[in-house]
Amino acid sequence: MSKAPDRLFAQPLEQVPDFVFNEDVVQVFPDMIKRSVPGYPTIVENLGVLAARFAQPGSILYDLGASLGAVSQALRRHVRSEGCRVVAVDNSAAMVERCRQYLTAQDSMFQELLPVEVVEADILTLPFEPASLVAMNFTLQFIAPQQRLELLTRIRQTLLPGGALILSEKLLMADAQAQQLLNDLHLGFKRANGYSELEIAQKRSAIENVMKPDTLQAHTERLHAAGFSKVVPWFQCLNFASLIALP
Structure with a gap:
């Protein structure tokens, strides 16, 4: 695993471009995600544990928005x-x-x-095969809001009976005071992990147009609209959470 430190936004930029998952990000992604997302290692490892509960013999396990494959590795371990x-x-x-x-x-x-196939594709147009487990680890928030319900509906339709979708997302709080508190605590988390005020500000500018978080209620209502029968939050650290959605 790459050990390169995340210094992408350490120098002042005349114009901060929108965030993209390019080669520069790939080089520092393990450090970036660990220092930016509270609870990330716990979520990833336990995705494997949860997957072992729902995986069915002879079925597919999808890791959608796999990035460097941390979730896929956890699935294969468990x-x-x-x-x-x-x-x-x-x-x-x-x-x-x-x-x-x-x-x-x-x-x-x-x-x-487990054998693994790594596919370069847009999950919005990917033809899904029947699956017992679908993991989306901080992926849906990068999908345009108007396209999320259709994607989740297709995922629900591909899930086998007894399967599950595990969805991890940054949450927007419905209450303004709670939102401000958790936002402040998240900034404190980043500062404690060595990010400067300049890095924090420039990263926020880069990502605010491409990552659109939802409230827990919005996620729950959309998952029910997509055909899921039950939504169970299983983890939250600050404003980052993971849910189990059952068909």
Whole structure:
């Protein structure tokens, strides 16, 4: 795993471009995500534990928005259902290339792992096959809001009975005071992890037009509208949460 520190926004920029998952981000992504998302390592590892509960023999496990494959690696460490395979999907060519490298390295360290296919594709147009588990780890927030219900509906339709969608997202608080408090605490988390005020401000400018968070209520209502019968929050750290949606 890359150890390069995230210094992408450490120098003043005349104009801050919109955030994209390019090669520069790939180089520092493990450091960036660890220092920016409270609870991220706990979410990733426990996605594997949760997946083992829902994975069915001979089925597909999807990792949608796989980035460098951390979730796919967790699925392969924990799922033992016979005949399962992981399909990791991302639309960034740079992410896909590095993801394949990391998964190949995992193959050399562990025996009898689930097979994995890494696909460069847009999940909005990807033809899904029947699956027992779909993981979307901080992915939906980068999908245009008007396209989210259709995507979730297609995911619901592809899930086998007894399967699950695990959805992790940054949350927007419905209450303005709670939103301000959690936003301040998140900024404190970033400062404690070594980000300067300049880095925090420039990263916010880069990402505010491409990442659109929702409230927990909005997520729950949309998942029900997509056909899911039950939504169970299983983790939250500050304004970052993960949900289990059942068909």
